[in-house]
Amino acid sequence: MPGIADRRARGLLLLVLLGIVAAAGLSWLQAQTAQRVREHEARLLLERLREVLPPPERFDNQPALDRLLLTDPRLGSERALPVYRVRRNGRPVAAVLTVVASGYVDEIRLLVGIDAGGQLIGVRAIRHRETPGLGDGIDARRSDWIRQFAGHGAGAGLALRRDGGDIDQLSGATITSRAVVKAVRAALAVFAERRAELFASTAGSDGLESPP
Numbered sequence: 001m002p003g004i005a006d007r008r009a010r011g012l013l014l015l016v017l018l019g020i021v022a023a024a025g026l027s028w029l030q031a032q033t034a035q036r037v038r039e040h041e042a043r044l045l046l047e048r049l050r051e052v053l054p055p056p057e058r059f060d061n062q063p064a065l066d067r068l069l070l071t072d073p074r075l076g077s078e079r080a081l082p083v084y085r086v087r088r089n090g091r092p093v094a095a096v097l098t099v100v101a102s103g104y105v106d107e108i109r110l111l112v113g114i115d116a117g118g119q120l121i122g123v124r125a126i127r128h129r130e131t132p133g134l135g136d137g138i139d140a141r142r143s144d145w146i147r148q149f150a151g152h153g154a155g156a157g158l159a160l161r162r163d164g165g166d167i168d169q170l171s172g173a174t175i176t177s178r179a180v181v182k183a184v185r186a187a188l189a190v191f192a193e194r195r196a197e198l199f200a201s202t203a204g205s206d207g208l209e210s211p212p
């Protein structure tokens with residue numbers, strides 16, 4: 001006959017085992033979910049990158065995987081931001097910089113595609129909280145406004161019309177429009193200055209630091 005202490009010990013053991021099984025199940029579920037979220041994000045990134053990349057026949061690498069993390073406060077963040085390199089036969093064709101604009105409501109995260117000659121291939125807002133019907137016109141799904149950057153270089157034309165340039169502002173959203181223009185100009189400046197450095201390292205070698 002097992003004593004009371006024995007039965008208590010067995011009950012406790014069962015409880016501990018159940019706890020372990022439950023914890024293992026939960027962490028498996030979490031890992032599965034995290035994996036699915038990562039895959040979903042990678043697919044989204046690829047779709048968005050495509051809109052700011054040169055035509056596919058102009059490059060032969062996989063820009064989404066040829067990623068570098070760049071720290072440069074001019075890009076609107078103290079933190080490292082991804083840069084995607086575009087190459088053909090190993091030679092630079094373009095780069096897509098991530099830049100953070102200071103919008104009306106909050107930060108606006110942009111992808112800025114720049115060809116080797118320093119011209120804009122395209123710009124897309126990938127994360128923002130601007131006001132629906134006003135600042136959210138920066139979203140290419142809402143309006144064509146952001147498509148007008150394609151073909152521009154760092155010249156004087158890259159400014160809002162009311163600031164003497166060729167870029168139409170979003171009506172009722174001057175602050176948002178100006179913030180995007182400013183961030184795009186910053187991306188072009190960083191690209192021009194750090195171009196050699198951006199393309200020097202190979203895929204996966206994350207971690208370029210800001211200049212002294």
Ligand SMILES: Cc1cc2nc3c(=O)[nH]c(=O)nc-3n(C[C@H](O)[C@H](O)[C@H](O)COP(=O)(O)O)c2cc1C
Pocket residue numbers: 104105130131132134135136170171172173174175176177
């Ligand atoms: C509720 C509300 C939301 C607003 N959202 C934005 C916005 O998303 N982007 C922006 O630039 N200005 C926004 N504004 C600011 C006004 O639209 C601002 O007066 C405007 O930038 C000035 O008009 P204009 O852009 O036509 O010169 C908002 C204002 C209010 C009251």
